[in-house]
Amino acid sequence: MATTTATHLAEATVPLQATSLTTGLAVRQAARNGTHHSPTFGLAPSYLQANLIVLPSRYASDFRILCARNPVPCPLIAESKSLGCWDAVKSWIDGVSDDGISRELDIRRDAPRYTVYKDSKLAKFECADIVEEWTEDHIAFFIGCSYSFESALCDAGLPPRHALLNCNVAMYRTNVPLCPAGVFTGGTYIVSMRPYKKKDIETVRDITRPYIATHGEPIAWGWDAVEKLGIKNIAEPDWGAAPLTMDGRSLSEVFGDDENVPVFWGCGVTPQEAVMRAGIEGTIMGHAPGHMLVLDCRDWDIVKQQ
Amino acid sequence: MATTTATHLAEATVPLQATSLTTGLAVRQAARNGTHHSPTFGLAPSYLQANLIVLPSRYASDFRILCARNPVPCPLIAESKSLGCWDAVKSWIDGVSDDGISRELDIRRDAPRYTVYKDSKLAKFECADIVEEWTEDHIAFFIGCSYSFESALCDAGLPPRHALLNCNVAMYRTNVPLCPAGVFTGGTYIVSMRPYKKKDIETVRDITRPYIATHGEPIAWGWDAVEKLGIKNIAEPDWGAAPLTMDGRSLSEVFGDDENVPVFWGCGVTPQEAVMRAGIEGTIMGHAPGHMLVLDCRDWDIVKQQ
Incomplete structure (x- = not known):
C-alpha cells in the first residue's frame, strides 16, 4: 500500500x-x-x-x-x-x-x-x-x-486521508440496526471511515451536511465511537484498505490521538449487504x-x- | 389503570x-x-x-x-x-x-x-x-x-392492546442512535410498544408498512428485541402506561410468551427528546x-x- x-x-x-x-x-x-x-x-x-x-x-x-x-x-x-x-x-x-x-x-x-x-x-x-x-x-x-462530498472536502483543503494515500476508503460493519422493510430484515449500517484532526471535525461535518443524497454528515466520530458502533478493530476494515497515519503507521497504533480521530459516514455498501442478508x-x-x-x-x- | x-x-x-x-x-x-x-x-x-x-x-x-x-x-x-x-x-x-x-x-x-x-x-x-x-x-x-396506523390495525381486527385497555401506549428510550444533524447530536430512538400474538406479527407489519409518514412498520419485534434495543424493563415504560396482558398481568410476568410478543415502532417523542438533549x-x-x-x-x- x-x-x-x-x-x-x-x-x-x-x-x-x-x-x-x-x-x-x-x-x-x-x-x-x-x-x-x-x-x-x-x-x-x-x-x-x-x-x-x-x-x-x-x-x-x-x-x-x-x-x-x-x-x-x-x-x-x-x-x-x-x-x-x-x-x-x-x-x-x-x-x-x-x-x-x-x-x-x-x-x-x-x-x-x-x-x-x-x-x-x-x-x-x-x-x-x-x-x-x-x-x-x-x-x-x-x-x-460518498465520492461526491469528497470533492467538497478537497476544495476546502481537507482531503480525505485515503485520497492522499491513493488507496480505497476503509469500510466497516457496525451493530447499528437498519429500520427493516418487508423482506429486508436484520440489516445493519455499513460505514466508511476517514480520519481527521479533532479540530477539523466540526468543519468536516458542516461541509458534508448538505450532501443529503450522498450520505450527508457523519453518523459518528471520536475514538469512543469505534466501540459504540461495534467495530472490533479499527485497523482491520471489512472492505477497502487498512487506515494509516500520514507516516504509514496503522491507525490502531495511535489510539486516542487527536490528530487521527476516526470519523464515520453511512456507506453505500449498506443496501448490498442488506439485500444479501435477506x-x-x-x-x-x-x-x-x-x-x-x-x-x-x-x-x-x-x-x-x- | x-x-x-x-x-x-x-x-x-x-x-x-x-x-x-x-x-x-x-x-x-x-x-x-x-x-x-x-x-x-x-x-x-x-x-x-x-x-x-x-x-x-x-x-x-x-x-x-x-x-x-x-x-x-x-x-x-x-x-x-x-x-x-x-x-x-x-x-x-x-x-x-x-x-x-x-x-x-x-x-x-x-x-x-x-x-x-x-x-x-x-x-x-x-x-x-x-x-x-x-x-x-x-x-x-x-x-x-402513530395514532394514524392504529385505525388501520383496528379495521383489520387487530386493535392495539392499549386501545382495548383504554390506556396510553407504552413508550421506551432505546440505545439505537439517531443519525446526528448539526446541533442535534447524541439522540436515540424512542419507541412505542404494542404486544401482539406471534402469529399476527407479519400481518401487523404489512398493515403499518404503507404509513411511512407516521412511523411505518415496526423497527423491531420479539422478546429478544427488548435487550437488543437496550430496554431494561419492559414492565416500566419511560412514558405512557405499563403494558398488560388482557387479564391484567404485567407483561414481565409472561416473558417469552407467544401470545404477548412486544412489537416496537418509531415514536414521535423522539424529536422532542433529541431537541432537549441538544x-x-x-x-x-x-x-x-x-x-x-x-x-x-x-x-x-x-x-x-x-
Whole structure:
C-alpha cells in the first residue's frame, strides 16, 4: 500500500490512463466498449457516481421502502424508468429531471465491472457486463456514493486521508440496526471511515451536511465511537484498505490521538449487504466494489440546503 | 389503570364528552375556545394527529435535516409557512397541498395542552396555549403520530392492546442512535410498544408498512428485541402506561410468551427528546404528551404504496 505523503490530490488519485474520461458519458462509453475496466475513483470530477443494485421486480417495493426508511446509508437517487428498462431512469432527486440523472445509458454495460449473485450466492465477480443476466423482470436502483462530498472536502483543503494515500476508503460493519422493510430484515449500517484532526471535525461535518443524497454528515466520530458502533478493530476494515497515519503507521497504533480521530459516514455498501442478508431468491446484480456507474448530474445538483 | 377486557374499541376509547368532535377542525376549535383540554386519542377518527415542536429559527435548518436523516421516528409532515407564521403551514407530504394539511389554524391555541421549555428546562407543563411565548422568530414543525396506523390495525381486527385497555401506549428510550444533524447530536430512538400474538406479527407489519409518514412498520419485534434495543424493563415504560396482558398481568410476568410478543415502532417523542438533549437555548414549545394537534388531512392521504 502507498505511504506517500503527496498532498496534490489530483496527482495522487487519478489513474494516468484515464485522464481523458472527464465526463460521466465518457466513463460510461469507455466501460461499455471495454476500454475502461478499473475503479472509477478520481474519474470525471464533479460527476455523480452511483452504487448499482438490480433486483427482481417482486422485491422492488420493499427495497424502495428500505431506502426511504434508511436514507443516510441508502440514499435512493434513481431507478429504472419502467420494469425491465436498462436505458432510462426515473429520478428520485427533487429538482433533477429523469434525463438530468443520465441519458445515453446502458445499465447492463456502463459500470466498468459488475458482481452477480444467484439465490444470494456469489455467481460472478468483476465481470464485464450483465447483458446475459438482465431480464424483463429486473429493476435497477442507483444509490448515492460518498465520492461526491469528497470533492467538497478537497476544495476546502481537507482531503480525505485515503485520497492522499491513493488507496480505497476503509469500510466497516457496525451493530447499528437498519429500520427493516418487508423482506429486508436484520440489516445493519455499513460505514466508511476517514480520519481527521479533532479540530477539523466540526468543519468536516458542516461541509458534508448538505450532501443529503450522498450520505450527508457523519453518523459518528471520536475514538469512543469505534466501540459504540461495534467495530472490533479499527485497523482491520471489512472492505477497502487498512487506515494509516500520514507516516504509514496503522491507525490502531495511535489510539486516542487527536490528530487521527476516526470519523464515520453511512456507506453505500449498506443496501448490498442488506439485500444479501435477506437471503432472497433469483438473480441480483450490482457494480463491483469501487467500479461505480458515473452519471450525468453533478455533485452540486444534489446538494440541499434545508 | 383499567383492566377491562372490552373488545369494542370505540366504546373503550372515545371520551364520552367529546363524541361531537368528529373532525380536525372541530377538535382545534374546541381546544382554541377552551372547551376541550384532554388527550386526543379516539377523537376525530381518520383525521391525522400531529406531534408539535416549535423552535427558534436558528435551529430550523438542523432540525429539518434531523428529520430527513431519521424519517422513521421523526416523520416531518409540515412546518410554518414562513418565519413566525402560526396560521398556515407548508406541506412536506407529496400529494397533499399546504391547505390540505390544515386550514383555519392557530398553532398557538389549537392543541388541547402545551409544554414550554426555556433554555432546555421545563418552564410550563400542560398549559392551555402558547400565545405569550410565540415570537416572530419561531417556526412550528408537525411530526407524524402513530395514532394514524392504529385505525388501520383496528379495521383489520387487530386493535392495539392499549386501545382495548383504554390506556396510553407504552413508550421506551432505546440505545439505537439517531443519525446526528448539526446541533442535534447524541439522540436515540424512542419507541412505542404494542404486544401482539406471534402469529399476527407479519400481518401487523404489512398493515403499518404503507404509513411511512407516521412511523411505518415496526423497527423491531420479539422478546429478544427488548435487550437488543437496550430496554431494561419492559414492565416500566419511560412514558405512557405499563403494558398488560388482557387479564391484567404485567407483561414481565409472561416473558417469552407467544401470545404477548412486544412489537416496537418509531415514536414521535423522539424529536422532542433529541431537541432537549441538544441543550439548545431559547424558548422551545410542544404539545403536551397525548394532547395532539388534529389536522384536516386524513390517514389515507399519507399512505404510500412504494
